[in-house]
Amino acid sequence: MHHHQAVPSSPDGTGTLALVGHPNVGKSVLFHRLTGAYVNVSNYPGTTVEVARAGARFDRASSLLDTPGVLALPARSDDERATMRALLSENLKLVIQVGDAKNLRRTLNLTALLAELGVPLVMALNMSDEARARGVTVDAQALSEALETPVVATVATGGEGIAALSATLAHARPPAPLLHYDEESEKTISTIAALLAAHAPHPHLSARGLAILLLGRDGEVENWLAAQPKGGEILARVAELAPTDGRDSLPARLARERGRAAEALARTVTEQAPASGQSLSLRIGQIAVHPLWGWPLLLLVLLAVYFFVGDFGASTLVGLLEEDFFGEILNPAVTDFVRTHIAPEWLADMLVGEYGLWTMGMTYALALILPIVTTFFLVFGVLEDSGYFTRLSVISNRAFAAIGLNGRAVLPMVLGLGCVTMATLTTRILHTQRERLIATFLLALAIPCSAQLGVVFGLLGSFSFQAAAIWSACIVLVLLLTGWLAARLVKGRRVPLVTELPPMRLPVPGNVLKKTGGRLKWYLLEVIPLFLIGTFIMFVLDCLGVLPWIIETGKLLVTGWLGLPPEASAAFVMGFLRRDFGATGLFAIGGQLDTIQAVVGMVTITLFVPCIASVMIVIKEHGMRIATLMLVLIMPTAFLVGGLLNHFLRLFS
Amino acid sequence: MTAHTERIRLTGTPTGRNVHLAEFGEEIDPLQREQLHAYGLYAPQTLTVLQQRPMTVVLCEHMELALEHAVAQHIWVEGE
Numbered sequence: 233m234h235h236h237q238a239v240p241s242s243p244d245g246t247g248t249l250a251l252v253g254h255p256n257v258g259k260s261v262l263f264h265r266l267t268g269a270y271v272n273v274s275n276y277p278g279t280t281v282e283v284a285r286a287g288a289r290f291d292r293a294s295s296l297l298d299t300p301g302v303l304a305l306p307a308r309s310d311d312e313r314a315t316m317r318a319l320l321s322e323n324l325k326l327v328i329q330v331g332d333a334k335n336l337r338r339t340l341n342l343t344a345l346l347a348e349l350g351v352p353l354v355m356a357l358n359m360s361d362e363a364r365a366r367g368v369t370v371d372a373q374a375l376s377e378a379l380e381t382p383v384v385a386t387v388a389t390g391g392e393g394i395a396a397l398s399a400t401l402a403h404a405r406p407p408a409p410l411l412h413y414d415e416e417s418e419k420t421i422s423t424i425a426a427l428l429a430a431h432a433p434h435p436h437l438s439a440r441g442l443a444i445l446l447l448g449r450d451g452e453v454e455n456w457l458a459a460q461p462k463g464g465e466i467l468a469r470v471a472e473l474a475p476t477d478g479r480d481s482l483p484a485r486l487a488r489e490r491g492r493a494a495e496a497l498a499r500t501v502t503e504q505a506p507a508s509g510q511s512l513s514l515r516i517g518q519i520a521v522h523p524l525w526g527w528p529l530l531l532l533v534l535l536a537v538y539f540f541v542g543d544f545g546a547s548t549l550v551g552l553l554e555e556d557f558f559g560e561i562l563n564p565a566v567t568d569f570v571r572t573h574i575a576p577e578w579l580a581d582m583l584v585g586e587y588g589l590w591t592m593g594m595t596y597a598l599a600l601i602l603p604i605v606t607t608f609f610l611v612f613g614v615l616e617d618s619g620y621f622t623r624l625s626v627i628s629n630r631a632f633a634a635i636g637l638n639g640r641a642v643l644p645m646v647l648g649l650g651c652v653t654m655a656t657l658t659t660r661i662l663h664t665q666r667e668r669l670i671a672t673f674l675l676a677l678a679i680p681c682s683a684q685l686g687v688v689f690g691l692l693g694s695f696s697f698q699a700a701a702i703w704s705a706c707i708v709l710v711l712l713l714t715g716w717l718a719a720r721l722v723k724g725r726r727v728p729l730v731t732e733l734p735p736m737r738l739p740v741p742g743n744v745l746k747k748t749g750g751r752l753k754w755y756l757l758e759v760i761p762l763f764l765i766g767t768f769i770m771f772v773l774d775c776l777g778v779l780p781w782i783i784e785t786g787k788l789l790v791t792g793w794l795g796l797p798p799e800a801s802a803a804f805v806m807g808f809l810r811r812d813f814g815a816t817g818l819f820a821i822g823g824q825l826d827t828i829q830a831v832v833g834m835v836t837i838t839l840f841v842p843c844i845a846s847v848m849i850v851i852k853e854h855g856m857r858i859a860t861l862m863l864v865l866i867m868p869t870a871f872l873v874g875g876l877l878n879h880f881l882r883l884f885s
Numbered sequence: 886m887t888a889h890t891e892r893i894r895l896t897g898t899p900t901g902r903n904v905h906l907a908e909f910g911e912e913i914d915p916l917q918r919e920q921l922h923a924y925g926l927y928a929p930q931t932l933t934v935l936q937q938r939p940m941t942v943v944l945c946e947h948m949e950l951a952l953e954h955a956v957a958q959h960i961w962v963e964g965e
Contacts, residue, residue, distance in 0.1 A: 304923030308916060334947040338925045366947050487919060491927050517949065523938040626940050626951045638953070728953035730920060733942065735949075 246293045247325035248285075249401070250318060252346065254338065255301025255311070256734045258358045259330045261388040263298035264746065266290065266398070290398040294325055305345045306450030306483070309663060316445075316452035319349070324436045326352040326404045328397075333363035333370050333385065336502050340494035343379065344410040345445075350438030352404035353381050356397050360385040362735060367505030375501045380408040389740055411493035417486060420447060420473045427469060432460035447474045448483045517736040520623040530627050533620065534646060537611050542649055545607030547686065554599035566590055578775070587774055593767035596845070597760045604651045605755055609748040612643070617739035617747075622731055629729050635712060636719020637662075638729040641671050648679035653845045654755075655679070656853065666724040669858065672850055673718055676842040677866050678711040687815035688834050695827045702881075706835050710873055762852065766844040779805060793875040795882070796833050797824050803833070807840050814840065828881045836874030841866055895952070895960040896941055898934045903965045905929040910959035917956060924950055932962065 251266075253259045267286035284298040299318050300311035307316040319327075329346055331339030339357070346353055357370060376383040382400035386393030412418060424443035428434070434442055434456075445453040447470060457463040474482040519525050567584040574580045584591045615621045625639030632641050640662055648655035652675050659668045659675070680688065692699040719726065773779050786801040794800070799821050807814020814837045818825070825833065841847065841863055850859040892907050906928045909918055925945055926932075933944040941957035943950050952960070 303920060308919065335925065337946065338923070338948070341923070341925070363947075368947065481915070484915065484918070487922055488927070491922055491925075495927070514949075518935060518942075521936065521940070521942060521951065523936070526939075622951075626942070629953060630939055633953075728917070728955040729940070730917070730924070730950070730952050730956055732924065733949035733951055 246295075246323075248295050248297050248322040249288060249291070249326050249328060250297045250299055250322060250324060251328050251330055252299050252315060252319075252342075253301065253330035253358075254303060254332060254335075254342065256732065257301070257330050257332045257339075258386075258388040259301065260284075260298055261743065262328075262330055262356060262358065262386065262394075263296060265388055265391060265394045267296050290401065297322065302342065304342065304487070306445050306448035307452050313452050316450060319351075319437065320434070320452060320456050322436075324351050326354065326401065328401070329353055329355045330388075331355055331357050333357045333360045334366050334368045336368075336370055336375075337495050337498040340410065340497050341491055343407065344490040344494050345441070347379070347407040347409050348438065348444050349441035350406050351436060353379075353407050354397070354401055354404045355379065355381070355383040356386045356388075356393070357383055358386045358388050360392070361387045361390070365511065369503045369505070371501045371503075375497075378408070378497055378501065379410075381405045389743065410497060411489060413486060413489050417447075417482060417489070420482065423473065424466065424470055427466045428457075431462040432457060432466060444486060446470045448486055449474075513736045517619065517623065517733060520620060520736070521626045521733070526623070526627045530624065533615075533624070537615075537646060538649060540611055541604060541608045541647075542685075545604045546651070546681075549603035549607065550600055553603055554595065558595050558599040563591055563595060582768075582771055585771070587767055587771035589764055589767055589771075592770070593764040594760070596767075597756075597763040601651060601653065601763075601845070602752075602755075605654050606748065606752060608647060608651070608654060609751045609755075610744065612647075612751075613744035613747045614739045615643075617737065617744055619734040619736040622733050623736075625729065625731060626733070633726070635674065635715025636670050636722070636726050637667055637715075638727065640729065640731070641667065644671050644675065645679060648675045649681065649685065652676070652679055652681050652842050653849055656842075656846055656849045659853070664724065664727055666722050667727070669722055669854065670715065670718045672854065673862055673865075674711060674715055676846060676850065676862055677714055677839055677869065678707055680707070680838045681843075684815050684838065687819050688838065691815075691819045691822050691830055692834060694822070695830050699827050699831050702831050703834055703838075706831075706873070706877060707838055710839060710869075714869070762848040763845055766848050770844070789871060793871065793878070794832055794836060795878045796829055797821060799824070800833055803837060804840060807837050808844060828878065828885060831881065832874050832878040835877055836870050839866070839870035839873055841870075891963050892961045893964075894958050895932075895934070895943070895962050896937065896954050896958040898937075898962060900934055900936055903931055903933050904962035905931055905965060907961040907963045910961060912959040913956060921956075921960075924948070926950075926960075929963075931965070 251259050251263055263284065263286070266288055268289060285295050288294050288296040297318060299315040302312045302315050303309065305312065305316065307313045327346060327349075329339070329343060331343070336357075339355075343353075343355065355375070357372060357375075360370075363370065370385070372383045372385050382403050384393050384397045384400055386397055388394070413421065421440060421443045424446055425439040428439040428442055428446075433439065442453055442457075446457065446467075454467060457467055460466075520529055563584075570580050570584045570590075574583070581588065583589050586592070615624070621643065624642050627639070628642040629639030632639055641659075643661065644655045644658040647658055655675050656672055659671045662668045662671060688703060689700055692703055770779075782805055783801045786804060787798045790796050790801045790804070791798050800818060803814045803817030803821075805814075806817050815834065818830070818833045818837060822830065842850075847859060847863070850862060895904075898904055906926055908928055909921065913921070925948065930945060935942040935944055935949065941952045941954060943952070
């Protein structure tokens with residue numbers, strides 16, 4: 233069961249165990265080990281965008297919660313906010329902090345804050361194998377004594393230490409505080425904590441911990457407090473006592489003191505053997521981001537992704553499923569059954585007609601998109617488990633900087649060549665709303681999906697190489713220009729990329745398959761309803777006679793401005809449903825087109841609105857207002873570019 | 886930034902060199918500074934510069950961290 237953002241408390245009040253930790257420390261793998269449930273595990277900071285919950289194997293009365301990775305608390309990013317929301321709203325029994333054994337200092341930095349919340353805590357010191365390989369030894373016993381709570385060394389991927397971890401949960405205690413802040417800060421913390429205890433006590437979290445978070449300006453704790461009866465007054469007091477301006481503001485001082493305390497404790501319990509040269513993993517990782525050798529490797533990876541997803545998934549598997557199985561066997565049988573057994577013709581049409589829920593909605597979802605996303609999720613899983621994913625973002629960062637994004641956007645953009653709908657969903661891995669908005673807009677405008685690419689090159693290739701080259705140059709130019717413009721028009725500033733590069737590892741096939749399974753389940757639950765709603769809207773528009781009207785009205789624009797034959801209008805309406813259908817519509821009348829018409833038609837249909845499923849996803853991710861705004865911008869842009877290209881080419885032909 | 890002759894920008898540090906983090910420049914905004922702290926970048930943490938292009942990559946204890954030049958150029962370091 234997945235929960236997005238807000239996490240309701242357990243209905244039976246039995247309590248929740250929350251896994252909390254940095255991104256990429258094996259939290260989700262541990263979740264799977266402790267529950268046996270599928271989850272979108274991640275080797276890429278930010279991929280676990282939802283909070284997953286499942287029954288714990290070792291304690292059937294409780295549920296286990298996998299929270300998104302936190303770089304630090306107080307919460308700043310969306311992921312950190314989601315985790316903080318979970319801590320605030322759950323009936324917390326205990327927190328299992330998943331730490332990185334080879335980065336104990338960073339792990340304890342988070343412990344320093346979690347320890348103040350007054351919730352029992354157990355530490356799973358994960359990736360102990362990687363720590364050993366680097367000559368790092370952590371004295372778990374000494375650390376446990378210092379924290380006054382159990383610490384267990386684990387290797388979640390191999391199942392090492394899981395039984396010991398389950399067994400120690402019963403002994404969890406609120407950890408001993410790692411530090412006393414400086415005298416002045418302590419006074420301020422005590423003042424706010426006293427106000428919270430008196431006027432807005434939290435059922436599970438300590439007033440002191442919440443006071444520290446408030447003084448660190450945690451937005452989620454502020455929201456929680458604002459909803460309490462006297463919360464406004466306490467918030468005003470916080471603002472007065474802890475102004476955030478100035479280099480050495482109270483939030484910065486608190487964070488620095490936690491950092492120092494974490495470092496001190498880490499030094500006392502960690503031993504580092506002398507370095508024995510660079511490991512193979514480190515060397516491979518360095519080649520992947522090498523300014524020279526990184527590029528050929530990147531090209532190879534992108535080609536592999538494209539051939540596996542765009543060619544094998546979108547062509548071979550889709551051909552087998554859509555044309556052979558659905559087209560030849562399943563759909564004729566379903567249509568026959570419905571027409572025979574369902575009397576009202578309109579109802580039968582709604583199910584198996586031209587815009588039928590089965591013949592269009594389910595067929596698109598299962599026969600067209602499912603093979604593409606399955607192959608993509610497999611590749612995605614391999615890339616993220618190998619640690620190459622983040623290295624891609626380093627290599628491509630400069631190119632994305634030109635269009636207001638950073639290297640993290642490479643995957644959604646590449647995926648867009650497979651399926652724009654899926655790619656739009658994947659923009660969730662981007663850290664800010666601004667980046668998600670720009671990437672979504674560029675995907676909707678200028679990234680052709682694989683099915684459409686096939687049709688475009690099929691038609692233009694039959695004219696000349698120059699025709700295909702003009703189309704490609706035009707699309708790249710529009711992508712760069714609109715990206716450049718969007719980067720200047722969308723509010724907010726570009727966030728420079730700072731990212732951890734997780735060690736390169738050989739992907740574990742079982743983990744990749746588990747992730748793919750979990751993601752496909754999510755896909756089927758989330759996307760199929762959207763496909764059905766979209767199809768139903770098209771069915772209603774068709775019944776009301778709106779579709780033929782749109783085709784008739786559009787003829788002026790299509791023949792006058794774009795210089796295309798009137799029949800091309802229909803292609804644009806079909807293009808709204810699916811871009812490749814629109815391109816196919818042009819392909820079908822290809823015999824009536826000259827070279828310029830073919831290029832202009834294909835450029836316009838490529839830039840034209842994304843398919844209806846993509847629009848539904850944009851609505852879901854960004855809301856109706858943004859989706860409408862995008863369509864209002866994209867449609868005129870497509871016709872403007874198409875018309876200008878038409879007149880430009882005719883001028884020089 | 887205090888004037889200190891031995892201090893150089895992280896972006897100006899040759900590959901392979903070990904340096905100590907000295908301080909963050911004023912140009913790094915508080916949120917980014919918090920992010921860097923969260924990654925464990927505090928003075929006088931030892932960093933090994935692994936590469937400078939296309940991004941600055943440093944080894945901080947056992948963690949590789951890639952920093953865009955817009956950030957790395959405002960991180961001041963001192964030679965070991």
